[in-house]
Every structure is written in structure tokens, then in C-alpha cells.
Amino acid sequence: MTxxxxxxxxxxxxxxxxxxxRLDIIADYTEHFLNGIEDGKTEQEIAEQLGxxxxxxxxxxxxxxxxxxxxxxxxxxxxxxxxxxxxxGFFNLLFVLGPFMGLVGVLIAFYSVAATLLVVPVGFVxxxxxxxxxxxxxLLLLFGGMASIGLGGMMSIGLLRLTVWLYRQFLRYxxxxxQLIRGK
Amino acid sequence: MIRWLKRLFRFFLLLFLVGVCGLIWLFSxxxxxxxFTMNNLDEQRVVDQAFTSVEVTAxxxxxxxxxxxxxxxxxxxxxxxxxERKESLKLVSEVQPNxxxxxxxxxxxxxxxxxxxxxKLHLEITLPEKxxxxxxxxxxxxxxxxxxxxxxxxxxxxxxHLGDISLSEVSGDEIQVKTDTGDIQLNRVLAAxxxxxxxxxxxxxxxxxxxxxxxxxxxxxxxISITKTPSEAILDLGTSLGDVQVDWDRTAIKTGGPTISAKxxxxxxxxx
Numbered sequence: 001m002t003x004x005x006x007x008x009x010x011x012x013x014x015x016x017x018x019x020x021x022r023l024d025i026i027a028d029y030t031e032h033f034l035n036g037i038e039d040g041k042t043e044q045e046i047a048e049q050l051g052x053x054x055x056x057x058x059x060x061x062x063x064x065x066x067x068x069x070x071x072x073x074x075x076x077x078x079x080x081x082x083x084x085x086x087x088x089g090f091f092n093l094l095f096v097l098g099p100f101m102g103l104v105g106v107l108i109a110f111y112s113v114a115a116t117l118l119v120v121p122v123g124f125v126x127x128x129x130x131x132x133x134x135x136x137x138x139l140l141l142l143f144g145g146m147a148s149i150g151l152g153g154m155m156s157i158g159l160l161r162l163t164v165w166l167y168r169q170f171l172r173y174x175x176x177x178x179q180l181i182r183g184k
Numbered sequence: 185m186i187r188w189l190k191r192l193f194r195f196f197l198l199l200f201l202v203g204v205c206g207l208i209w210l211f212s213x214x215x216x217x218x219x220f221t222m223n224n225l226d227e228q229r230v231v232d233q234a235f236t237s238v239e240v241t242a243x244x245x246x247x248x249x250x251x252x253x254x255x256x257x258x259x260x261x262x263x264x265x266x267x268e269r270k271e272s273l274k275l276v277s278e279v280q281p282n283x284x285x286x287x288x289x290x291x292x293x294x295x296x297x298x299x300x301x302x303x304k305l306h307l308e309i310t311l312p313e314k315x316x317x318x319x320x321x322x323x324x325x326x327x328x329x330x331x332x333x334x335x336x337x338x339x340x341x342x343x344x345h346l347g348d349i350s351l352s353e354v355s356g357d358e359i360q361v362k363t364d365t366g367d368i369q370l371n372r373v374l375a376a377x378x379x380x381x382x383x384x385x386x387x388x389x390x391x392x393x394x395x396x397x398x399x400x401x402x403x404x405x406x407x408i409s410i411t412k413t414p415s416e417a418i419l420d421l422g423t424s425l426g427d428v429q430v431d432w433d434r435t436a437i438k439t440g441g442p443t444i445s446a447k448x449x450x451x452x453x454x455x456x
Contacts, residue, residue, distance in 0.1 A: 146199050146202055147204050147206075151196075152196075153193075160189070161189075
């Protein structure tokens with residue numbers, strides 16, 4: 001494969017990237033080819049060393065998506081980063097999707113508990129059960145409700161902080177995964 | 185954002201601590217017991233002895249009193265209470281030598297602001313209609329509502345701390361009504377009226393002005409509606425922060441006759 005063929009294919013595979021990013025990458029790889037030629041290598045040898053343009057493009061796209069998720073945190077961006085990482089190899093279904101689904105499941109469970117603790121006491125105000133007709137039961141529900149809302153609120157705030165931390169840690173794990181695949 | 189979350193976290197922490205401390209306090213009470221099923225209470229009693237006055241007292245129960253063409257007075261005590269609490273409630277009635285029917289709901293359970301008791305209790309008293317009005321009718325409850333309908337009494341006193349008071353078709357010489365936090369509604373009460381309220385509204389509706397009306401409330405509104413505009417009246421109306429509105433043509437009303445006195449600190453006064 002010649003330099004031009006390599007560059008054309010890589011450029012078309014990186015079409016999803018913004019022009020500036022794509023042109024920077026093309027410039028880097030062009031320089032890599034020029035350096036190789038100066039060292040006496042042929043274009044075919046350099047292309048073989050770099051690997052197929054598809055594999056290179058997948059790694060670059062995964063790196064870009066991870067960076068994007070790090071700078072602009074959102075569910076869409078982390079979803080794209082995960083999809084891009086999954087495309088690097090079938091085994092990533094196990095090493096990336098598995099931990100991700102596990103974390104999301106645990107977070108959903110904790111958020112559900114926090115929401116239940118917050119909502120149930122409010123529900124008792126609007127739909128009082130029959131047991132609330134004595135002083136003790138009233139006080140039990142009042143204090144129990146306060147404790148429940150307090151715990152639910154603290155849990156929600158704690159979970160928000162935990163979600164942000166897990167988001168960052170998971171992106172670091174994705175980065176590590178991409179670097180591992182690149183063999184660095 | 186972080187500072188805002190910290191403040192919110194502190195609020196939830198405080199709420200949690202108060203709730204937990206409350207639960208600990210509640211469970212440390214020696215007589216604390218929690219009930220999950222309620223039973224209906226229905227006790228009826230007929231008072232055959234003659235009497236000329238009535239005195240009714242209760243703590244948490246609502247009280248309603250009315251007259252009907254029956255030979256003897258009837259008492260009916262209804263409500264919804266836990267089976268275990270039935271024993272702590274007792275309906276006591278007796279006609280005393282001075283001719284007073286004394287009715288009391290004895291509640292051995294202690295009630296405080298934190299333990300106001302939330303039984304749904306209702307005491308209904310039906311008095312026999314008489315040609316002569318009853319001499320004195322006194323009704324007092326701490327947390328319940330009070331209502332009276334079609335009652336004739338020379339002197340009437342209806343009082344509650346937290347409940348509402350509603351009197352309709354009550355006549356006599358002097359009617360005193362007092363509540364701290366509830367509302368007061370008087371409809372066709374033909375007697376000199378003295379109303380004392382702290383936080384609630386006062387509404388008085390009459391076909392015509394025949395007796396003095398004195399109404400006092402701290403934060404509520406006072407509305408006095410007289411169907412037939414009086415030819416003479418003394419108006420003594422005062423509010424600190426509210427508005428006073430008199431819908432009558434005051435030039436057509438002579439000074440004299442019954443007095444309408446309405447005082448409120450924060451509420452409005454309307455005479456119509």
C-alpha cells in the first residue's frame with residue numbers, strides 16, 4: 001500500500017472527526033512516512049509497520065471519543081466512547097461493556113433506593129394510611145419520614161458525587177484499554 | 185454548584201438527625217405503642233332525668249349539639265380508635281342536683297402538643313326541645329370541632345383550642361364563642377354575641393341586627409353579614425394592618441341601638 005492509498009483510506013475513515021483534528025492526524029502520519037523514507041524505508045514497508053488504516057482509524061477514533069467524553073461529560077459522549085472502544089476488539093464486550101453495565105446497574109439500584117426514601121414519606125402525606133390515627137403512629141411517620149427524606153437526600157447527593165467520580169475513572173479505564181490494544 | 189450541594193447536604197443531614205433523634209425518643213417512651221388496625225366505636229345513651237343546663241367537656245373529640253322533638257336527651261359517641269385504646273376512652277354522663285346534665289369524654293391517655301391524639305371521635309348530643317330555653321349550655325373541647333344547631337339557651341359558651349366552631353339557628357340572651365386557631369362561623373345566631381379568636385376567621389350571618397355583636401381576632405378576617413340593613417347601629421370597627429369595608433349606606437343608619445364591634449390586628453373587616 002502506498003502512502004497516498006494509506007492516507008486516502010485513513011482520511012475517509014476519520015470523516016467523523018472535525019476537520020482540524022483529522023488534518024492534524026494526516027499531517028502526523030505524513031511526517032511519519034517522510035521520516036521513514038529518509039531512513040531508507042519504502043512506503044509499503046512503512047504502511048505495513050503502521051498496520052491497516054482501519055485498525056489505526058478505530059484506535060484514533062476511540063482516543064478522540066474518550067477525550068471528548070473527558071472534556072464534555074455527558075451520557076451521549078460516554079456512550080460514543082464505549083462504542084468506539086468496543087470496535088477495537090470483540091473481547092472488549094467483556095472487558096468494557098461488562099464492567100460498564102455492572103456499574104450502571106448498581107448506580108440505578110442505589111438511585112432507586114434514594115428516590116424511594118425521598119418519595120415515600122411525601123406519598124404518605126397525600127395518601128395517609130389508615131394506621132395514622134393515633135399520636136404514636138403520627139409521630140412515627142413524622143420522624144420516620146424526616147429520617148427517610150434526610151437519608152434519601154444525603155444518598156442522592158453522595159450518588160451524584162460518586163457518579164462523577166466513576167465517570168472519570170471509567171474513562172481512565174477506557175484510555176488504559178486503548179493504550180493496551182495499541183501495545184503501549 | 186458544589187457549595188449549593190454542600191448546603192443541601194447539611195440540610196438533609198439535619199433532617200436525618202432530627203428524624204433519628206425523634207424516633208429514638210419515641211421508642212424510648214414507656215407507653216409508646218403502634219397500632220395498625222382501627223376499630224369503630226359507637227356508644228349510645230339515653231338520659232331520662234330532666235335537666236335545665238348542659239355542660240360538655242372533651243379533649244380530642246368533636247362535639248355537636250342539637251335539639252329535636254324527643255322526650256329524653258340522647259348521647260352518641262362514635263369514632264375510629266385502635267382496639268387497645270378503647271379502654272382509655274370513656275363516656276361519662278350524669279344529671280347533677282343543680283339540674284345540669286354533665287357530659288364528659290374521659291381520655292386517660294395524656295395529650296400534649298407532640299401527642300395531640302388523632303382519634304376520629306365525635307360526640308353527638310341531641311337535646312329534647314322545650315318551651316323554655318335551657319339556662320346554660322357550655323361546650324368545651326381542646327382539639328376537636330364544635331357545632332350547635334337549633335338550640336335555645338339563655339347563656340351559651342362554646343370553646344375549643346384548635347378546632348373550628350360552627351353555630352346555626354342558636355338563640356338566647358348571650359352567646360360566647362372562643363377558639364385559638366380555628367375558624368368561627370355563626371349563622372342565624374339570635375343573641376348577644378361575643379366572639380374571641382386568635383388565628384382564625386370569623387363569619388357572622390344574621391337576618392337582622394337585634395343584639396350586640398362583638399368579634400375579636402388577631403390574624404383572621406371578620407365578616408359580618410346582616411340581610412336587613414339596620415335603621416340604627418353603633419359601629420366600632422378597628423384593624424391595625426387590614427382594611428375596613430362597610431357596604432351599608434352609613435348616612436341612612438342612625439347612631440344608636442345594637443353595637444357591632446369588630447377588632448382585628450392583621451385581618452380585614454367587612455360589614456355587609
